[in-house]
Amino acid sequence: MPVTRNTSDILLVAVNARYSHCAFAPRSLIANLGPLAPRAGLLECDLEITPLQLAERIAARSPRVVGFSVYLWNVRLIEATARLLRVVDSGMRLAAGGPELTADYPHADLFDTVIVGEGESAFRAFCETVLTDGGDFPLSSVLINQTGEALASLALPYDRYTDTDLAQRTVYVETSRGCPFSCAYCTSAGTGLRLIPLLRLLPAFDELWRRGLRRFKFLDRSFNAPTEHACAVLDFFRSRVTEDTCLHVEIQPDRLHPDVLSRLAAFPAGTLHLEVGIQTLTPHVAARIGRSPDTARTLETLRVLTRETGATVHADLIFGLPGEDEVAFARGFNTLVTVCDPPEVQVNWLKVLPGTRFAREAQRIGLAFNPEPPYELLRSDAMDFATLSRIQRFARCWELVHNRGHFSEACLRLHALAGGDFYACYQALADHLCAAEGKLFAISRPRLAALLDDFLARPLPRPDHPSPESPLSS
Known part of the structure; x- marks a missing residue:
């Protein structure tokens, strides 16, 4: 260049x-x-x-x-x-x-x-x-800057996006800054939530819309808090929505007000992409990291979002959290897929980011991590490195086969074969792929399809992992 x-x-x-x-x-x-x-x-x-x-x-x-x-x-x-x-x-x-x-x-x-x-x-x-x-x-x-900027007077940057940006690239917007929660792994923990006044925000969005932008990716850590603010923004877009609209927002599942849910349900199918941070379904682990331990409510909200809205739902889980071993993680994953079956479940290796509570308390709570970016966990009080690496292979296999959506028929067969233990099934598939290819990357789609067919023709190994019918750990 x-x-x-x-x-x-x-x-x-x-x-x-x-x-x-x-x-x-x-x-x-x-x-x-x-x-x-x-x-x-x-x-x-x-x-x-x-x-x-x-x-x-x-x-x-x-x-x-x-x-x-x-x-x-x-x-x-x-x-x-x-x-x-x-x-x-x-x-x-x-x-x-x-x-x-x-x-x-x-x-x-x-x-x-x-x-x-x-x-x-x-x-x-x-x-x-x-x-x-x-x-x-x-x-x-x-x-x-410990207090943050005065959002009522901060100049909004949207006129700095060019027409080429709006037409060809991922454009980010924000309606708030900070976060009302205090998750131990997050750099935004404890910063407090501040809102950009709607009287300034909505005209700026209207101008972006007039210029042709239809794909809005929101930076807000907790889009649905508070309710009135989220409803006003959703109403703005619902009154303008077209088939090529896409709003990408992050939702806190345990605090989703019915008024927000009803508005999400009113959008046409495919125009909303909801990122739902689950992180863990082990209640005592959730409480320890600053998340809601009410896993039943979290699951019900995710189930409703998946089945009663036309949104594409992307749920996040983290492995390696303090106090959660492989058995508990597998149980939570199985429960999530069984109860909600979201189109995407992103399984993420815990990163111990600078400035987070986990980074400050790592030695005391038994976390060892890579000092170089992206700061992957190397050992927790409940998982050694070999276990973390095994779960990462499972996560990569799940991403390749399920999340990318290229093998819908094979996934139906895999899920039937799994008998509710999706973790064990995809772990066995990961082992099969590694044995055949020696890797879980740079596998062509035709080759992956052939390996899937070969795997489905064999009896499934049955490792000792809990089924989703088992109660979640307390």
């Missing part, structure tokens, strides 16, 4: 997981620079870029201030780029912010300032100091 030569005094850099994703945070930072906004530019790329290539593209813009948006997937690439820029242009001022950065971030000395928390006000102040006052921030300055 040719190097862009236009210059910007302020350059926001976003390294996205995929090109199709539009970065929200740097657009919001630019929108809130006030009179400095015309002097700011945006450089977006994806993970295919190398640190040297990224440094070259940044240097070609001759910025005086560079702001990096740092996430789990790009932190090491950005750190390497910052090291190069220190050599290329020692006068360039570097700022970094994002959920990957905490008050004790170990590589803060790579940047002139590290912003922890919401960054619009702090980044503007940094730019004003460098560009207007001519001053310098002390090296390794860490700015912590």
Whole structure:
């Protein structure tokens, strides 16, 4: 790709997981620079870029201030780029912010300032100091925003999306910031929920709609809290919905008000994608990590969403949580599939993220984890590494065969064969695939279909895992 030569005094850099994703945070930072906004530019790329290539593209813009948006997937690439820029242009001022950065971030000395928390006000102040006052921030300055931005007056960034963005890429929006919950694994825990006023928000959404955007991906951690706010946003889209509309929102299942549910049910089939965070169905584990231990209510809500709305429902489970062994995890998975049978169940390896309660308490509660991103758990008080690796093979097999939707008929046969023990069935299938291929990736669809047929022609091994009829652990 040719190097862009236009210059910007302020350059926001976003390294996205995929090109199709539009970065929200740097657009919001630019929108809130006030009179400095015309002097700011945006450089977006994806993970295919190398640190040297990224440094070259940044240097070609001759910025005086560079702001990096740092996430789990790009932190090491950005750190390497910052090291190069220190050599290329020692006068360039570097700022970094994002959920990957905490008050004790170990590589803060790579940047002139590290912003922890919401960054619009702090980044503007940094730019004003460098560009207007001519001053310098002390090296390794860490700015912590503990209260968050004033959302009633924060400039909304949606005019920063181009028509090409709206037509071709995943566009992110938000109606709130923070989260009312305190999940031990989450970087948003305990931040408190704050709402963007509807009188400002809905006209901005209307303008996006007028410009042709039909696929809205919401950043809200808890879209359905509070009820009145969620209902107003859903009413806005329900009055405009077309067959090519898609709203992607994250739902908290134990707090879904009937008014929100009735509105979700009113949308045409296929226009809603609901991400439902279950995480665990073991009550004492749920309580320990800050989730609701009322698993019956959670399951009932998920069942209703799956069967009484036209939404595509995606449920999340985490394995490796403290206090949950393989037997309890398998029981919860089996129960989830039996009671609700959501189209997708995403099974995720626990990540011990910087700044979370799990990271702070890891040694005390028996968690050992990879110190490098993405910080996978290596051992818990209930699972060793071999067990975690076995469940990961199961999860990969489930993703390949079930979640991707390419083998509907084979899945029906697998589920009949499973006799309610879906975990054992797909674990045995994972073993079969590994024995045949030596891997669970880069298997062509025709080859996978043949391996499925071969597996279904054999008797199913019956490991000692609990069936969904067994009561959930308390």
